[in-house]
Structure formats: structure tokens, C-alpha cells
Amino acid sequence: MSVTELAARPDASPYERLAxxxxxxxxxxxxxxxxxxxxxxxxxxxxxxxGPSEADGRLHKGKVGTDVSVEDAYAHxxxxxxxxxxxxEAALGDLRRVRRIVKLLGMVNAAPDFADHPAVINGCSDLMxxxxxxxxxxxxxxxxxxxLPNQITVEIEAIVAFD
Numbered sequence: 001m002s003v004t005e006l007a008a009r010p011d012a013s014p015y016e017r018l019a020x021x022x023x024x025x026x027x028x029x030x031x032x033x034x035x036x037x038x039x040x041x042x043x044x045x046x047x048x049x050x051g052p053s054e055a056d057g058r059l060h061k062g063k064v065g066t067d068v069s070v071e072d073a074y075a076h077x078x079x080x081x082x083x084x085x086x087x088x089e090a091a092l093g094d095l096r097r098v099r100r101i102v103k104l105l106g107m108v109n110a111a112p113d114f115a116d117h118p119a120v121i122n123g124c125s126d127l128m129x130x131x132x133x134x135x136x137x138x139x140x141x142x143x144x145x146x147x148l149p150n151q152i153t154v155e156i157e158a159i160v161a162f163d
Contacts, residue, residue: 014095026055028090051152052076065114077123101138110144
């Protein structure tokens with residue numbers, strides 16, 4: 001079944017959607033400092049910022065608008081979204097427990113005159129819609145920073161409601 005067909009099925013599970021997208025979740029990335037990857041408070045799951053880390057640990061680095069294109073940074077934001085979903089699964093044990101992606105905060109390591117932050121963070125937002133359907137509809141901020149840890153291109157954090 002195609003992603004488009006799954007999108008028309010509100011009962012499609014996140015796992016069916018991931019499979020249709022050809023995505024195999026990596027292990028949840030470990031924190032890079034002294035903090036937790038997630039904290040649950042009530043029925044909200046707060047996910048610490050994740051970056052564009054490949055399963056082998058390789059990081060995508062650079063300044064968007066100078067040495068990284070919007071298209072490449074979009075792909076990095078999508079990869080960051082995959083890492084966020086891996087943390088969700090590790091935290092909840094089952095992605096079917098996700099009731100809604102409530103909020104994303106997307107940070108872009110951007111050149112001073114870069115102005116297309118939303119187009120970059122769309123990589124993660126589009127993924128959340130594709131994987132969670134209507135439950136992936138979220139509030140969002142997309143902002144630019146002068147630098148990010150390890151000079152990664154993007155960092156994204158999330159708030160997720162769950163059952």
C-alpha cells in the first residue's frame with residue numbers, strides 16, 4: 001500500500017506508514033551531555049533536541065545558506081524527525097500510543113542572512129504528517145541560530161501527547 005493510500009486510512013498504524021515510507025527506525029540516539037532524551041509529565045512526553053545523526057553516528061554539519069542547501073537541510077530535518085520518532089518509540093514502547101504531535105521547535109544553524117527556516121523544518125513536519133496522519137498535525141516554531149552543538153545543521157525538539 002502506498003503512502004498516499006495510507007494517508008486516506010485514518011486507522012493505519014505508524015508502523016504501517018513507516019514501512020510504506022521505507023523507514024526502519026534506528027536505536028534511539030543517546031544524549032550528548034548530562035540530560036535525558038525524554039521526560040514524561042502526565043500524558044505529555046517532552047523530547048530533548050535531536051539532530052541529524054545517521055545510525056552509524058555520523059552527523060550532518062554546516063551552515064544552512066552558506067555551505068548547506070535548503071534541500072539538503074530539509075533532508076537533515078527529516079532524518080532528525082526519524083530520530084525523534086525513535087526516541088518516542090523507546091519512551092512509549094509503542095508508537096500507537098501517540099495521541100498527537102503537539103509542538104515542534106526547529107532550530108537551523110543558519111547564515112546571518114538566511115530567511116527560509118520554515119522550508120528546512122518542513123522536512124520534520126512533513127514526516128510527522130506522513131507517519132502519524134492527522135495525529136501528526138502540530139504547532140511549530142522554526143528559527144535560526146548562529147551555531148548549534150557540534151555545528152549540526154538542525155536541531156529539533158518535540159512535545160507529544162500520548163495515551
